[in-house]
Amino acid sequence: MRIGIDIMGGDFAPDNNIIGAIQAQKELGSKAQLVLIGQKEEIEKSILKNQGNINDFEIVHASEIIGMGEHPAKTFPRKPDSSIAVGFGLLKLGKIDAFAGIGNTGAMLVGSMFTVKAITGVIRPCITTVLPKEDGGVNIMLDVGTNADCKPDVLYQFGMLGSLFAKHVYNINNPKVGLLNIGEEEEKGNLLTQAAHVMMKDTKDFNFIGNVEGRDLFSDKVDVIVCDGFTGNVVLKEAEAFYTQIKRRGINDEYFNRFNYELYGGTPILGVNANVIIGHGSSSPLAVKNMLLLSYDVAKGNLSEKIKKAFA
Amino acid sequence: MRIGIDIMGGDFAPDNNIIGAIQAQKELGSKAQLVLIGQKEEIEKSILKNQGNINDFEIVHASEIIGMGEHPAKTFPRKPDSSIAVGFGLLKLGKIDAFAGIGNTGAMLVGSMFTVKAITGVIRPCITTVLPKEDGGVNIMLDVGTNADCKPDVLYQFGMLGSLFAKHVYNINNPKVGLLNIGEEEEKGNLLTQAAHVMMKDTKDFNFIGNVEGRDLFSDKVDVIVCDGFTGNVVLKEAEAFYTQIKRRGINDEYFNRFNYELYGGTPILGVNANVIIGHGSSSPLAVKNMLLLSYDVAKGNLSEKIKKAFA
Numbered sequence: 312m313r314i315g316i317d318i319m320g321g322d323f324a325p326d327n328n329i330i331g332a333i334q335a336q337k338e339l340g341s342k343a344q345l346v347l348i349g350q351k352e353e354i355e356k357s358i359l360k361n362q363g364n365i366n367d368f369e370i371v372h373a374s375e376i377i378g379m380g381e382h383p384a385k386t387f388p389r390k391p392d393s394s395i396a397v398g399f400g401l402l403k404l405g406k407i408d409a410f411a412g413i414g415n416t417g418a419m420l421v422g423s424m425f426t427v428k429a430i431t432g433v434i435r436p437c438i439t440t441v442l443p444k445e446d447g448g449v450n451i452m453l454d455v456g457t458n459a460d461c462k463p464d465v466l467y468q469f470g471m472l473g474s475l476f477a478k479h480v481y482n483i484n485n486p487k488v489g490l491l492n493i494g495e496e497e498e499k500g501n502l503l504t505q506a507a508h509v510m511m512k513d514t515k516d517f518n519f520i521g522n523v524e525g526r527d528l529f530s531d532k533v534d535v536i537v538c539d540g541f542t543g544n545v546v547l548k549e550a551e552a553f554y555t556q557i558k559r560r561g562i563n564d565e566y567f568n569r570f571n572y573e574l575y576g577g578t579p580i581l582g583v584n585a586n587v588i589i590g591h592g593s594s595s596p597l598a599v600k601n602m603l604l605l606s607y608d609v610a611k612g613n614l615s616e617k618i619k620k621a622f623a
Numbered sequence: 624m625r626i627g628i629d630i631m632g633g634d635f636a637p638d639n640n641i642i643g644a645i646q647a648q649k650e651l652g653s654k655a656q657l658v659l660i661g662q663k664e665e666i667e668k669s670i671l672k673n674q675g676n677i678n679d680f681e682i683v684h685a686s687e688i689i690g691m692g693e694h695p696a697k698t699f700p701r702k703p704d705s706s707i708a709v710g711f712g713l714l715k716l717g718k719i720d721a722f723a724g725i726g727n728t729g730a731m732l733v734g735s736m737f738t739v740k741a742i743t744g745v746i747r748p749c750i751t752t753v754l755p756k757e758d759g760g761v762n763i764m765l766d767v768g769t770n771a772d773c774k775p776d777v778l779y780q781f782g783m784l785g786s787l788f789a790k791h792v793y794n795i796n797n798p799k800v801g802l803l804n805i806g807e808e809e810e811k812g813n814l815l816t817q818a819a820h821v822m823m824k825d826t827k828d829f830n831f832i833g834n835v836e837g838r839d840l841f842s843d844k845v846d847v848i849v850c851d852g853f854t855g856n857v858v859l860k861e862a863e864a865f866y867t868q869i870k871r872r873g874i875n876d877e878y879f880n881r882f883n884y885e886l887y888g889g890t891p892i893l894g895v896n897a898n899v900i901i902g903h904g905s906s907s908p909l910a911v912k913n914m915l916l917l918s919y920d921v922a923k924g925n926l927s928e929k930i931k932k933a934f935a
Binding site for chain 2: 501528552564
């Protein structure tokens with residue numbers, strides 16, 4: 312298994328990426344080979360500085376960098392030797408089994424759509440977040456930002472995508488899929504969720520359990536929570552705001568500690584023809600490490616192939 | 624000042640309403656007269672049982688009750704002597720300055736729209752919640768459920784309504800109004816928030832500070848947060864879910880304790896021709912007490928008149 316990572320992306324490149332990679336390689340051992348993509352000299356310098364061993368990694372040189380503030384769609388084609396573009400090139404050729412990065416999110420999305428492309432039949436690829444369940448494990452919520460306006464059939468597909476992700480990466484058998492709504496009854500909601508509910512209610516594509524509400528976000532009654540990207544993004548940032556207050560107030564609690572995004576590291580882009588994983592631009596080394604472990608799980612679960620098959 | 628309350632509504636009627644009223648009357652003293660609406664015998668029995676003084680209150684008999692599970696629009700006209708219908712009758716005639724209740728929310732909304740009616744010019748009346756700010760005080764969020772689908776001009780009006788509520792009830796001078804969105808930049812968002820932002824950005828009707836995000840929900844940078852009722856309802860219930868976990872885990876923290884809805888007690892229905900205040904069906908006596916104190920503040924601030932003037 313070969314996992315590529317963009318070393319030049321994120322607010323603390325290259326060091327946070329390198330430290331995270333060193334830690335991940337230790338955990339992965341011979342199960343996976345990390346492929347570090349970026350400016351070779353910088354990468355080697357950072358590995359040495361951070362007490363790593365250059366020989367533990369494969370390094371693929373890329374001379375250019377797409378900056379965090381650069382316009383994704385314009386910059387991506389103009390910088391073919393950027394670490395992101397080189398990473399997608401390797402991914403497309405099958406030279407890596409997954410490509411992970413914490414750089415310019417837009418460029419990672421553009422790279423996904425332009426290079427490996429959306430899976431035929433998937434209307435809108437999307438991204439996820441995890442919400443810790445009160446009784447252990449996590450709820451997977453999608454979409455959380457790439458699709459602010461959704462049609463009912465897009466939400467329906469999120470149900471399929473989330474279910475496959477939960478099954479093949481989190482190893483949840485027959486994951487329970489809920490539609491985020493503002494009431495339990497079928498007829499509740501806005502026009503979007505009312506129509507989506509009708510599409511979902513008798514589906515055989517996933518295990519639909521009905522509407523769930525804001526109060527169920529951390530509940531064990533569901534595994535996958537489907538919503539439009541606007542709602543998902545607000546929910547995600549509200550959870551982050553809450554966690555920020557928990558930390559600020561010095562509360563150390565086993566459950567609330569699990570809201571730390573560093574423990575999860577990132578999200579796959581669901582619905583594209585290869586395994587792409589993105590993380591926060593401000594990722595710590597721990598977050599980068601966990602993004603790489605997630606990337607391994609995604610590649611091991613063969614997620615993009617499983618999705619392709621489901622939509623075939 | 625005369626504040627009416629439906630004694631027969633809610634999951635624990637009449638006792639929770641009576642105990643809350645006894646406590647509120649003690650705090651309000653001669654500033655306000657509480658008018659208890661419902662089955663006279665039941666009310667008197669409950670006052671005595673709960674060590675209250677019947678002479679502290681005015682009691683208006685209503686023989687019927689609209690149950691929590693009854694269909695609001697169908698039941699309201701069929702039960703003209705229900706405590707809710709009698710309350711709205713008193714309100715319409717100006718015999719009470721505010722009408723509060725924790726009964727069938729739909730019936731309270733129907734009563735508002737059919738009896739006192741929406742203020743001319745207000746497209747969609749709405750309800751609010753408060754989110755405790757990390758540095759003290761609260762953010763007022765609206766709508767939180769009555770309008771699942773909104774047009775941009777409706778969100779614009781929520782900005783006006785929330786601003787007037789913050790000013791005349793919470794005594795916030797020139798309240799900062801933010802549009803809940805998924806990015807700070809003007810062009811971010813879904814079609815609804817993009818269009819609403821354009822309408823709001825140069826307004827003189829309220830102090831628009833731009834987009835706010837899920838991470839700003841508890842922030843001091845804003846006073847009033849505008850969103851559609853779907854998003855607001857999800858945000859509200861997510862906050863409740865967090866608070867449930869805080870309590871469940873035995874965390875006693877000054878800030879998080881302020882998430883207890885009992886401290887706020889309810890919300891006015893903004894945009895109707897009189898002061899109507901509703902609370903949770905499961906309200907404790909403390910919540911009922913605080914709903915009545917809020918009702919007093921709403922009536923004292925003359926909120927519905929101020930809104931009428933702003934929309935004239």
